[in-house]
Amino acid sequence: MFPIADEDILPLSKEHVFWTWSAQARVNPIPVKTAKGVYFWDIHGKRYLDFNSMTMCVNIGHGNERVIAAMKAQLDELPYAAPGMTTRVRALASKMIAEISPGGALRKVLFTLGGADANENAVKLARAYTGRYKILTRYRSYHGATAGAMALTGDPRRHMWEPAGLMPGVVHFLDPYRYRSTFHRTNPDIPEEEFTRDYLNHLEEIITYEGPETIAAILMESVTGTNGIIIPPQGYMQGVRALCDKYGILLIADEVMSGFGRTGKWFAIEHWDVIPDIMTMAKGLTSAYAPLGAVAMKPEIAAAFNDRVYEGGLTYTSHPVSLAAAIANIQVMQEEHLVEHAAAMGRVLHRMLTELGENHPSVGEVRSIGLFGIIELVRNRKTKEPMAPWNGTSPEMSALRNYCLEHGLFLYTHWHTVLIIPPLIINEEQLAEGFAILDKALEITDGAVTG
Ligand SMILES: Cc1ncc(COP(=O)(O)O)c(C=O)c1O
Structure with missing residues (x-):
């Protein structure tokens, strides 16, 4: 539609865009090209499963005609x-x-x-x-x-x-x-x-x-x-x-x-x-x-x-x-009864979160209501020491997020927590797809558990 080649999007953006919530020299945005349902694709054709509804907002999913x-x-x-x-x-x-x-x-x-x-x-x-x-x-x-x-x-x-x-x-x-x-x-x-x-x-x-x-x-x-x-x-x-x-x-x-x-x-x-x-x-x-x-x-x-x-x-x-x-x-x-669907998938999400918590020592607690979920990661379940300090991050949290992105799972990490907020149209299979990646990613934080 506009005369800009795909490969120019990132360099041009880095040159001219002032980014919100970011130290400008450290931004590394995904050059996103298209999106459909619960997935989006970057300019290289890499597919991401969207576990954050972009900014917790694409509730009905992408590309609704x-x-x-x-x-x-x-x-x-x-x-x-x-x-x-x-x-x-x-x-x-x-x-x-x-x-x-x-x-x-x-x-x-x-x-x-x-x-x-x-x-x-x-x-x-x-x-x-x-x-x-x-x-x-x-x-x-x-x-x-x-x-x-x-x-x-x-x-x-x-x-x-x-x-x-x-x-x-x-x-x-x-x-x-x-x-x-x-x-x-x-x-x-x-x-x-x-x-x-x-x-x-x-x-x-x-x-x-x-x-x-x-x-x-x-x-x-x-x-x-x-x-x-x-x-x-x-x-x-x-x-x-x-x-x-x-x-x-x-x-x-x-x-x-x-x-x-x-x-x-x-x-x-x-x-x-x-x-x-x-x-x-x-x-x-x-x-x-x-x-x-x-x-x-x-x-x-x-x-x-x-x-x-x-x-x-x-x-x-x-x-x-x-x-x-x-x-x-x-x-x-x-x-499309998406509110009811979110309630039903919410029960599936809750089960998957609970199982994840049982299998990973770095999970301190999971909470969810509907398709609004969180994993609290800790270094020690007894002391509840968070995996990243208040208002900060840690090498483990960064590594976890990078692992997910590398494996095509887009999600939001906040301090020591991982948020799970997918589009409401998500089905059980797609939830399981994301949780399989998360299951592996949590081995990173499990490695930092001290007690
Ligand atoms: C609970 C809540 N209130 C207000 C806002 C601000 O909305 P906006 O970014 O559209 O100004 C947000 C954004 O994330 C939010 O989560």
Whole structure:
């Protein structure tokens, strides 16, 4: 289509592209050429099994012809309309999102370009609606890379930018992370109910100290993504909802990564029958066929702006091509029953992860919900010493990732963890194909086990 030879892609990119999340001299990108289903191919024809849905976003899999056709048709009809106008796709996409939202309760939708700006707008809405300014988020969280979203982010990705001043008013709290629970080091076998209670007490104590009348919202990933696939223990999500109700605080669910079938429900928060006041989404909303994010909200929040202006907007809000992708993506998910398929394959993934854990001494713990899985690698199961330090890497983790890539398995490693987040269309055979490579790769980390 464009006059660039395959072999020029990498050198030209290295010369002119400024890479995100990277030391520029150290990048070594895969020059990817095409993709179909759960696989993609580089310019040399090497095939990779995609165990990370690219950036945890290609939920319906690669090269879906129905979505591509919908986008092409939209381009022919109308590529763009101004934010103050409306279009067939804007009407339909907002209605569809309202209908699939938890309990069908989030009736109004503000469209953004991705997850970070969805969270930023959710914060604006919550602050304007409540008249309060503080936002509580968790330490083990990632909410995006713009200044407000970085402030919301609890993990170390915010540190570099803090000296310059990020969005003020964010207070972090601890995650109910059972495997490495601060409160239960001497009592790891505490019953789940008590474990949940301890973390809710911790949260309520923080609410008290901060002053409930200053807190606009608690914003949380329903299931924590890159910070560890932390699945809320029974009663936790309901307990957070109850605290929000008690103190007049809004609950914002960040479903950017956990939404759109990833956990075997449309949205992860539905596993606990909790309805948030505001929910943010992106990634699986279009399965990354085009950039799009969204903020869905309860009608009373939207109604607070009936007579006052919402001060916020984006040139590309409700971009018709992205909305066409979202509509077709949701239709594919519904008609091909991909949420149910993800739940069924999730049980297979869980079994495979458990077996892997039994066979490899470097596996400290595995966790998964739907097709959202993680392996925690440790040097010692007793001490739980991680295979790479907090916010760092190690020769073993690098070698493991390189082994997988060499053998055609694309996955994401984060510090001492390996994430397994494949497209929802994956089948058992394809999961087994990836796990066979992982099984060999883990011999590398097994070799570093000390006890
Ligand atoms: C939970 C969560 N929230 C927000 C974001 C930010 O989304 P984006 O990269 O589209 O801005 C991400 C991205 O990975 C995410 O995982």
